[in-house]
Amino acid sequence: MKVRNSLKSLRARHRDNRVVRRKGRLYIINKTQKRFKARQG
Numbered sequence: 409m410k411v412r413n414s415l416k417s418l419r420a421r422h423r424d425n426r427v428v429r430r431k432g433r434l435y436i437i438n439k440t441q442k443r444f445k446a447r448q449g
Contacts, residue, residue, distance in 0.1 A: 410446040418446050 412418060418436050419425045422444050428435045434448040 412446055412448060415446055415448050418444070 410418070415427060415434055415436050419427055422438055422441055424438050424440045425436050425444055426438070428437055436444060436446040438444040
């Protein structure tokens with residue numbers, strides 16, 4: 409999982425990417441391509 413300051417550019421890399429808030433953190437998750445996982449901060 410990548411840790412990034414900004415997730416906006418990562419979200420655009422694949423059409424299945426979703427931005428999800430969990431426990432006060434922003435995550436990018438992708439059910440089809442697991443390699444696109446990322447967390448903000």
